Amino acid sequence: MRKIFGTIALIFLTAAAPALAQPGFQTEASHAVIMDYETGEVLFNHNGDEAMPPASMSKMMTVLMVLEALEAGSLSLDDELPVSVHAWRTGGAASGSSTMFLEVNSRARVEDLLHGVIIQSGNDACIVLAEAIGGSESAFADMMTDRAHELGLTSASFANATGWPDPGQMISARDLAELARILIRDHPDYYGLWSEREFTYNGIRQYNRNPLLGVFSGADGLKTGHTEDSGYGLVGSAERDGERRIIVFNGMPSNADRATEAERMMRAALSDYGVYHLFSDGDAVDHRAEVFMGEADSIGLQVQGDVTAGLHRRSRRDLRVTVNYDGPLVAPIAAGDVVGTLRVEAPDYETHEYPLVATEDVARKGLMGRIGAALAHMIRG
Structure with missing residues (x-):
């Protein structure tokens, strides 16, 4: 036939369309995606389906697991969770990594821990929550992977709750964008946490690392990431005139480059792309x-x-x-x-x-x- x-x-x-004179948006990031929130359409894709080390951007999955536990009733914001030696040594002040500065053998409220993960990127807070939900960080990481696959995030694999470098800690930029979309859509009561600019715990004030907040009008989330392996990355979201876009990129060489690229990509996402x-x-x-x-x-x-x-x-x-x-x-x-x-x-x-x-x-x-x-x-x- x-x-x-x-x-x-x-x-x-x-x-009224102008002639196609040159390609659309281009980036120096190793991986990048622009997604329309409403439809889930990928508007721009540069290696966006290739799994990459996400660094602290994987904390979004940790937060999703906590929010689902809260909504299921197996956890409450007022629960006080113990800070184990593992959480303190691996993610606390002694680790030299991003930390909430939890004290070993102390207890912390779930609500504070959520702030610590989202705003301060505290590795210790992630591990405390992981141990409470999964029994151990490694068991929780398996739960993260299983849940991600249930949600259709098929590129995802997690070896820890923090994003600490590990060959088993991988996810694509497209799946990170979809994860952001899930957090915004399914957990609106908690989404405001991602735009909070600072959080103080134990007398130590720390600031949200998202370079879009307070700089790009309409920006209200979500998460930065950085390791030597992954470079500097961001999952960002902003809304203007009823349209929301999600951007994900990774592999920028410096914090300053990340800030510049975040603003440039989000501006393109909202100004240069449309959903018809x-x-x-x-x-x-x-x-x-x-x-x-x-x-x-x-x-x-x-x-x-x-x-x-x-x-x-x-x-x-x-x-x-x-x-x-x-x-x-x-x-x-x-x-x-x-x-x-x-x-x-x-x-x-x-x-x-x-x-x-x-x-x-x-x-x-x-x-x-x-x-x-x-x-x-x-x-x-």
Whole structure:
């Protein structure tokens, strides 16, 4: 059977679009993703599906596990948890790493520990929470991995609760962006913690390391990360005029470079990229599929699921939407049968395909009709 291609004109997208003169956003980060929060569309992807060491950005998964325990009732904000020797030695003042400065053999409230993880990036706070939920940090890390996979974050593997360098601590930029989206969408009551600028514990004031906060209007999260292996990275989110974008990047050479890139990427995310609605679930497309051996010669097609395209505004002019099916379709066909795909393509855009279903039933011709159709088909070649 031959492949049928029908191009759908999208004049409403191309009328005022500028010519595509150069590629969209570019970055010196080793890994980067820009995601639209509302749709989950990836607007920009640079090695974004490649697993990378996330450093402290993996603390987002630690926080998610804590929030789910709170909502399940197995933990409460007022619970006071013990600070073990392991938590103090591995993540406390003695470790020389990011710390909340918890004292060994003391106890700390879960609410304070959450602040310590989110604002201060305290490794000791992460371990205390991990031990309370999982029994040990390693067991908690296994729980993190299992839960991430349940959520569809298939690139994720965790060896600890902190992001400390380990060959088993890996996740892609795309999955970090999706993790941020989950935290924002599913835990709105706690999301405000990510934008708090400072937190004081045991008389020690520490400041949120997110370079977007207080600098980029609308920025309200989420997490920085840095190790020698990963470089400097960020998961950031900001909302303007009802649109929210999530950015993830890693591998910048310095703290100053991270701050510069964070602002540059977020500005591009909100100014240079758009999400364009093409079809709603059930919309008919402007193309009918040819039918063979049917009581009707053609059949209508409709989209299954909403169809959007998130792309650089320069790429709108070159957006191409095609109907694809192996045709002619052979009767009988039932309304609702998947008979083809709608393909959306554009420069610097990940090609997407959506199912197309038949809009009506087409019965098979009777015997004489089938004979006539076969003869006509032979004559036409």
